[in-house]
Amino acid sequence: xxxxxxxxxxxxxxxxxxxxxxxxxxxxxxxxxxxxxxxxxxxxxxxxxxxxxxxxxxxxxxxxxxxxxxxxxxxxxxxxxxxxxxxxxxxxxxxxxxxxxxxxxxxxxxxxxxxxxxxxxxxxxxxxxxxxxxxxxxxxxxxxxxxxxxxxxxxxxxxxxxxxxxxxxxxxxxxxxxxxxxxxxxxxxxxxxxxxxxxxxxxxxxxxxxxxxxxxxxxxxxxxxxxxxxxxxxxxxxxxxxxxxxxxxxxxxxxxxxxxxxxxxxxxxxxxxxxxxxxxxxxxxxxxxxxxxxxxxxxxxxxxxxxxxxxxxxxxxxxxxxxxxxxxxxxxxxxxxxxxxxxxxxxxxxxxxxxxxxxxxxxxxxxxxxxxxxxxxxxxxxxxxxxxxxxxxxxxxxxxxxxxxxxxxxxxxxxxxxxxxxxxxxxxxxxxxxxxxxxxxxxxxxxxxxxxxxxxxxxxxxxxxxxxxxxxxxxxxxxxxxxxxxxxxxxxxxxxxxxxxxxxxxxxxxxxxxxxxxxxxxxxxxxxxxxxxxxxxxxxxxxxxxxxxxxxxxxxxxxxxxxxxxxxxxxxxxxxxxxxxxxxxxxxxxxxxxxxxxxxxxxxxxxxxxxxxxxxxxxxxxxxxxxxxxxxxxxxxxxxxxxxxxxxxxxxxxxxxxxxxxxxxxxxx
Numbered sequence: 001x002x003x004x005x006x007x008x009x010x011x012x013x014x015x016x017x018x019x020x021x022x023x024x025x026x027x028x029x030x031x032x033x034x035x036x037x038x039x040x041x042x043x044x045x046x047x048x049x050x051x052x053x054x055x056x057x058x059x060x061x062x063x064x065x066x067x068x069x070x071x072x073x074x075x076x077x078x079x080x081x082x083x084x085x086x087x088x089x090x091x092x093x094x095x096x097x098x099x100x101x102x103x104x105x106x107x108x109x110x111x112x113x114x115x116x117x118x119x120x121x122x123x124x125x126x127x128x129x130x131x132x133x134x135x136x137x138x139x140x141x142x143x144x145x146x147x148x149x150x151x152x153x154x155x156x157x158x159x160x161x162x163x164x165x166x167x168x169x170x171x172x173x174x175x176x177x178x179x180x181x182x183x184x185x186x187x188x189x190x191x192x193x194x195x196x197x198x199x200x201x202x203x204x205x206x207x208x209x210x211x212x213x214x215x216x217x218x219x220x221x222x223x224x225x226x227x228x229x230x231x232x233x234x235x236x237x238x239x240x241x242x243x244x245x246x247x248x249x250x251x252x253x254x255x256x257x258x259x260x261x262x263x264x265x266x267x268x269x270x271x272x273x274x275x276x277x278x279x280x281x282x283x284x285x286x287x288x289x290x291x292x293x294x295x296x297x298x299x300x301x302x303x304x305x306x307x308x309x310x311x312x313x314x315x316x317x318x319x320x321x322x323x324x325x326x327x328x329x330x331x332x333x334x335x336x337x338x339x340x341x342x343x344x345x346x347x348x349x350x351x352x353x354x355x356x357x358x359x360x361x362x363x364x365x366x367x368x369x370x371x372x373x374x375x376x377x378x379x380x381x382x383x384x385x386x387x388x389x390x391x392x393x394x395x396x397x398x399x400x401x402x403x404x405x406x407x408x409x410x411x412x413x414x415x416x417x418x419x420x421x422x423x424x425x426x427x428x429x430x431x432x433x434x435x436x437x438x439x440x441x442x443x444x445x446x447x448x449x450x451x452x453x454x455x456x457x458x459x460x461x462x463x464x465x466x467x468x469x470x471x472x473x474x475x476x477x478x479x480x481x482x483x484x485x486x487x488x489x490x491x492x493x494x495x496x497x498x499x500x501x502x503x504x505x506x507x508x509x510x511x512x513x514x515x516x517x518x519x520x521x522x523x524x525x526x527x528x529x530x531x532x533x534x535x536x537x538x539x540x541x542x543x544x545x546x547x548x549x550x551x552x553x554x555x556x557x558x559x560x561x562x563x564x565x566x567x568x569x570x571x572x573x574x575x576x577x578x579x580x581x582x583x584x585x586x587x588x589x590x591x592x593x594x595x596x597x598x599x600x601x602x603x604x605x606x607x608x609x610x611x612x613x614x615x616x617x618x619x620x621x622x623x624x625x626x627x628x629x630x631x632x633x634x635x636x637x638x639x640x641x642x643x644x645x646x647x648x649x650x651x652x653x654x655x656x657x658x659x660x661x662x663x664x665x666x667x668x669x
Contacts, residue, residue: 010307010378011375011378011379012303012306012307012371012374012375014368014371014372016056016057016059016060017054017057018060019306019318019322020057020061020322021298021299021302021303021322021367022054022057022291022295022299022367023295023325023326023329024054024057024058024061024288025061025065027047027058027061027286027288028058028061028062028064028065029065030286031045031047031058031062031236031286032062032065032066032069034284035062035066035077035201035203035234035236036066036069036077036200036201040234040283041201041231041232041233041234042229042230042231042232042233042234043233043234043235043283044224044225044229044234044235044237044281044282044283045234045235045236045237045282045283045284045285045286046236046237046238046239046241046282046284046285046286047059047236047237047238047239047285047286047288048239048240048241048285048286048287048288049240049287049288050240050366051210051211051240051368052366052367052368052369053288053290053366053367053368054288054367054368055207055238055239055288056207056208056238058238058288059081059205059207059236059238062205062236063079063081063205066079066203067079070200071200072198073198074198075198075200076108076198076199076200077199077200077201077203078104078105078108078199078201078202078203079203079204079205080100080101080104080202080203080204080205081205081207082096082097082100082101082204082205082206082207083206083207083208084096084097084206084208084209084212084216084217084220085207085208085209085211085212085216086208087216092219093212093215093216093219093220093223094219094220094222094223094227097204097220097223097224097228098183098223098227098228101202101204101228104202105190105191105196105202108199109195109196112195112198183227184226184227184228184229184230187227187228187230188230188231191230191231191232191233192231192232196232199232200232201232201233201234202232202233202234203234203235203236204224204228204233204234204235204236205236205238206220206224206235206236206237206238206239207238208238208239209237209238209239209244210239210240210243210244210247212247213247214247214250214251215251217244217247217248217251218247218248218251221244221248221278221281224237224281225280225281237282241275241278241285244278245272245274245275245278246274248274248277248278249272249273249274289365290364290365290366291360291365291366291367291370292360292365293356293357293360294328294329294332294333294334295329295365296356296359296360296365296370297334297352297353297356298325298328298329298334298352299367299370300351300352300355300356300359300370300374301321301325301334301345301348301349301352302318302321302322302325303370303371303374304348304351304352304374305318305321305345305348306318308348312343313340313343316340317340317343320339320340321337321339321340321345324337324338324339325337334349334352334353337349351393351394351397354394354397354508354509355397355401355508358401358405358504358505358508359373359401359405362405362406363405373400373404373405376400376404377396377397377400380396380400380523380524380527381393381396383523384396384519384520384523387519387523388519389519389520389523391515391517391520392510394509394510395510395512395515396520398505398508398509398510398512399512399517399520399521399524401505401508402505403524406501406502406505409499409501409502409505410524411530412502413425413426413521414521414525414530417517417518417521417522420577420578420581420582420585421581422517422518422521422585423513423514423581423584423585425496426506426512426513427513428496429496429498429502429503429506429513430506430511430512430513432497432498432503432506433503433504433506433507434506434507514619514621516585516586516587516588516622518585518586518588519586519588537574537575537578538574541571541574541575541578544559544575545575545578545579545596547559548564548575548579548596548599548600549579549582549589549592549593549595549596550592551591551592551595556595559599561599561602561603564599564600564603564604565603565604567603567604569604569606572600572603572604572607573607573610575596575600576597576600576601576607576610576611576614579593579594579596579597579600579614580593580597580610580613580614580617583597583614583618583627584614584617584618584619587622587624590618590622590623590624590627591624591626591627591630594615594618594627594630594631595630597611597614597615598611598630598634601634601636608636608637609638611636612636612638612639612642615631615634615639615642615646616642616645616646618646620646620649620650621649623646623650623655623659624655625654625655625658628655628656628658628659629658629663631643631646631659632658632659632660632661632662632663633662633663643659643660646659647659647660
């Protein structure tokens, strides 16, 4: 299955989950208990957490729980879902919220009264109409249109005029309250009517209040407190408490509100007036906890498994895994997870375990941000695959961790690609990361004793005080340590030192230094708007390098042997080093780079030993058929030994055969 095919069904919706992956039912049931507690009637309770913490999902669980406790005949719980963020801007927030509540009550009453005697039904209809008539919907729409046309905010008198006074036919009742003050008493009368006796509670679930503009936030809270807070009503307000308080602070300046001034020096710090205002409306707030390390691991696991439903996994099997995760929460580890019979979860569990620590720390246990990271990962892998960049899922995941969670360090990796040091740097980094802690500490102390080091560069590499940093030589290159490519820095005894974040990232499997990452990194850089202009060559050699390494016949013919022979020794050295790194590190450019090295070695005999060194450093596992054919035709003293060394690392097959079969006479260098 290709990465593109593997993407199908692998994106997770941002809509509230219908499945409780976060063990949030305990929170939902606690809130439901408060909603139904007669001692707290009426109630306004907050459900607080930052964006993406799962507030909407918990609201859905609260609704499901309240519905399960509802008795339609004797103790019905009428739930009303409202989202001020989606209110029509042509109608004020107060009017919108009151209208939605009245609409829900109206629907309930009309359904209840359709079979009762007409006189009772008419009584309720009149009361509902009386309440609705207090809001001039037409004037609200007209005012909003006028304000948007003139680009002016409506005046206070205009807003107050939206509220109708009682109709003239009621003026004989001298004791009737006027305006919205009368609304609250009449609303209480409606809920106390005998036809509403079967309704135990009207529970209004308010979502996304923290996304709203300041006026909407304040007006929604005012509607709850001033007009709808009567016996039988309960409000659950899902919002980030700090953001709501910020909105209140903007609308109601601090100086206009009294602040608490505790006399006791040991008392808790006084709350700001904005918080006091909010707490006057909302009796208590239930915070949504961020995911812990265990919850993060189980959440990533369950999301991965969810995408295998209808493929290898059933809903019932997923529920088994969810129950297992909840069972193991007390233990704090998923090691003893029992998978459904006949189903293996080890692949998903291994993936979740590798990423848990860094996702937990960098994304602060936020479910939405975790889900977005996984969506970004799958989209990136799909796009890469459709561009012919085939990398294992684990490789893309590791690179995405660096790109998304450690952006400064990712910039450092891009700089290594620019300077042609990518594979060497990654090998040095992974060597340090996989070295025993004691050995790394001893080396670090030795380096610290030998000379002081400057502060970290962006990307987490500590620069050496002397000019170019050394590049580690791997075990396979140890025998060649004395044969340096032209322009390279001799290998020093002290390797580069990397920041802890880079070391930590490098420990994530798999190792990357043996992989051709340049196509993916170019793609990732393009998404970020970064230009990966090679920094390893001076400008006057960049076009020449592209031409000499081109696989197009027309480019090769335009670059004559005479022009190559005219190059200075220094230019040839730099070109040869550049092409050697490209041939080794960029598989898709290997054949052209090797052909370019051959042409340079043909035009400048003194660099032929360095050309042999470049060929020797080619990873045999990455050798391409076209490259093998070119190498087989190279006639340089010592080339036979290079070919034999590469051939011993290759399995029998077409590439090995092409490498060890000299071309016909006349085809040699």
